[in-house]
Amino acid sequence: xxRRNPAGHYIINWENDGYGIKNFRDQYGSxxxxxxxxxxxxxxxxxxxxxxxxxxxxxxxxxxxxxxxxAHSAFGCDFKWKxxxxxxxNNKFVNQISKxxxxxxxxxxxxxxxxxxxxxxxxxTLESIATECKNISICDWxxxxxxxxxxxxxxxxxxxxxxxxxxxxPLIRRQQIDLTNKMQELEQTNNSIFxxxxxxxxxxxxxxxxxxxxxxxxxxxxxxxxxxxxxLESHAQRDTIKELLSYAIGCxxxxxxxxxxxxxYAHSGNQGFDQGRYKxxxxxxxxxxxxxxxxxxxxxxxxxxxxxxxxxxxxxxxxENLKFVADSLDPKSGELPLETIRRFISSKxxxxxxxxxxxxxxxxxxxSSGKHKxxxxxxxxxxxxxxxxxRMRSAYVTPLQGKFAARLEYLENEIRAASxxxxxxxxxxxxxxxxxxxLELREFDDLLRHYADQKITLDLDDxxxxxxxxxxxxxxxxxxxxxxxxx
Numbered sequence: 012x013x014r015r016n017p018a019g020h021y022i023i024n025w026e027n028d029g030y031g032i033k034n035f036r037d038q039y040g041s042x043x044x045x046x047x048x049x050x051x052x053x054x055x056x057x058x059x060x061x062x063x064x065x066x067x068x069x070x071x072x073x074x075x076x077x078x079x080x081x082a083h084s085a086f087g088c089d090f091k092w093k094x095x096x097x098x099x100x101n102n103k104f105v106n107q108i109s110k111x112x113x114x115x116x117x118x119x120x121x122x123x124x125x126x127x128x129x130x131x132x133x134x135x136t137l138e139s140i141a142t143e144c145k146n147i148s149i150c151d152w153x154x155x156x157x158x159x160x161x162x163x164x165x166x167x168x169x170x171x172x173x174x175x176x177x178x179x180x181p182l183i184r185r186q187q188i189d190l191t192n193k194m195q196e197l198e199q200t201n202n203s204i205f206x207x208x209x210x211x212x213x214x215x216x217x218x219x220x221x222x223x224x225x226x227x228x229x230x231x232x233x234x235x236x237x238x239x240x241x242x243l244e245s246h247a248q249r250d251t252i253k254e255l256l257s258y259a260i261g262c263x264x265x266x267x268x269x270x271x272x273x274x275x276y277a278h279s280g281n282q283g284f285d286q287g288r289y290k291x292x293x294x295x296x297x298x299x300x301x302x303x304x305x306x307x308x309x310x311x312x313x314x315x316x317x318x319x320x321x322x323x324x325x326x327x328x329x330x331e332n333l334k335f336v337a338d339s340l341d342p343k344s345g346e347l348p349l350e351t352i353r354r355f356i357s358s359k360x361x362x363x364x365x366x367x368x369x370x371x372x373x374x375x376x377x378x379s380s381g382k383h384k385x386x387x388x389x390x391x392x393x394x395x396x397x398x399x400x401x402r403m404r405s406a407y408v409t410p411l412q413g414k415f416a417a418r419l420e421y422l423e424n425e426i427r428a429a430s431x432x433x434x435x436x437x438x439x440x441x442x443x444x445x446x447x448x449x450l451e452l453r454e455f456d457d458l459l460r461h462y463a464d465q466k467i468t469l470d471l472d473d474x475x476x477x478x479x480x481x482x483x484x485x486x487x488x489x490x491x492x493x494x495x496x497x498x
Contacts, residue, residue, distance in 0.1 A: 024472075055071075055086075056084035057084065058072050058082050059084075060081065060082055060118075067101050067106045068101075069097050069100035071097055071145050072084070094141035098138075101144075103206065103215050103217075104209055105205075108126060144194060144198070147226070148194075150190065151226040154227075155368075156254070156258060157368055157369065164254060164255050165251075166251065174324055174327075175324060176332045180248065180335070184247070184248075187226075187228035191221065191228065194224050194226060198219045199217045200217075202215070202218075202219065203217040230247045234246045249339050249341070252335075253364050257360070259315070259316050259319040260316075262292050263295050263312065264298055264394065265289060265295065266391060266393070268288050268289045270291050276393060281395070282396075291322055292322050297402050299388050299389075299390050299403055300388060300389045301388045302356050302377070303388075304357040307414055316356070333349060334348045336348065336352060340355045357384065361488070366488065366492075371492050372475040373392075374391065374392055374393070374475075375391055375392070376389065376392055376479065376486055378403065378482075382451075383447045383451045384448070385448035386455060392475070398466075404456065404459050404460065408452065408455065408456050412449070412453070415445060416449075419446065419449065422438050426439055426442065458485060467481050476493050476494070
């Protein structure tokens with residue numbers, strides 16, 4: 012009845028006015044569910060967390076949500092009243108008063124109800140401040156792909172006419188800095204209004220440090236104050252490029268498209284998938300994208316990122332854009348840009364980025380042969396169907412075994428013909444590594460055949476955690492996602 016989606020939101024099955032929840036019973040027929048305060052369900056509200064260990068964090072929620080005991084809500088009156096209430100609650104005065112009313116970390120409805128009500132401040136000025144703060148926050152939130160209203164990555168925008176990422180990125184950062192500074196200015200103006208209203212000029216100041224401006228695009232909030240400006244900007248650039256690569260993979264999968272804004276495909280079983288909506292950058296035919304540490308397939312993630320950069324900017328600036336991407340990803344000494352990108356996709360994208368963004372409820376699933384990384388690929392869960400594993404075998408795993416065999420034969424010949432001991436050792440090292448991968452790939456193929464014969468289907472209503480556990484050792488990070496070891 013209730014599950015968490017990949018963006019970390021809890022989804023409630025309220026079909027037929029919540030009939031399934033209202034009539035949920037145990038095996039003996041006893042009613043287990045008793046929803047309360049139904050008149051307030053899905054209403055516009057100002058909400059806050061029960062646990063408030065630091066500053067106040069009152070947020071506006073549009074219609075469509077249900078609150079619970081850990082996220083209290085205030086309802087009633089019109090939009091202006093709600094905006095003024097939000098401005099009133101999110102200022103230094105109320106922050107200090109709330110700590111006096113209740114010095115613990117909890118802030119219940121009862122304490123909220125006895126806050127000194129500043130009716131004189133309920134005016135158009137306060138409404139304007141709160142509305143602008145809300146709009147800035149929405150703009151910031153919608154810039155990231157875990158937002159329901161995400162449209163496209165900021166760097167992939169066709170509106171800004173620049174030819175390279177190196178030119179484009181500073182423009183985006185300037186916009187983010189301006190948004191952060193504007194939010195700081197608004198919050199300080201809001202503080203000034205209430206400090207003056209209550210005559211607390213000698214007790215409180217309006218100042219709000221940048222670290223308390225809670226926008227994701229604000230590095231001082233996102234990464235903490237224990238870093239220099241240079242370190243903060245480096246972190247911001249690195250994460251922005253990771254997000255761009257994630258968006259590129261989303262375009263490969265068909266989740267997004269360079270031809271349209273917003274979410275394009277998130278249905279089930281690849282049903283109704285329309286390739287015609289991906290003309291500038293074609294989506295993958297089957298939603299299976301190899302994420303290999305070597306260049307074994309022309310359509311693997313790294314090679315397709317090259318295509319993405321070509322069509323999003325221009326082929327003439329490809330090398331410069333590849334270098335900017337690689338330089339943002341902590342390249343190793345002597346590593347070529349494409350090698351840096353491939354290493355990130357193969358070893359870091361899924362575990363260090365995707366799982367964190369989607370709070371251990373990934374939408375791209377990593378199928379992996381094991382520690383030697385003989386074969387790895389990402390599969391878009393919404394395009395998975397009962398033939399996906401068979402397709403994975405026929406299009407990738409079986410051909411890869413042939414490629415491994417051919418490469419091993421080549422290496423053996425090179426070892427015999429090597430003109431120096433150093434060259435021979437180098438070929439031998441690659442041969443030993445490839446033999447381990449070959450053995451791992453054979454074992455993976457046997458396991459893949461076993462699961463492919465089962466023709467497993469997904470029920471998206473069961474959520475990622477349940478569905479991810481259906482594939483045993485075929486998938487990576489099973490324990491992190493399901494909480495259990497794979498079979």
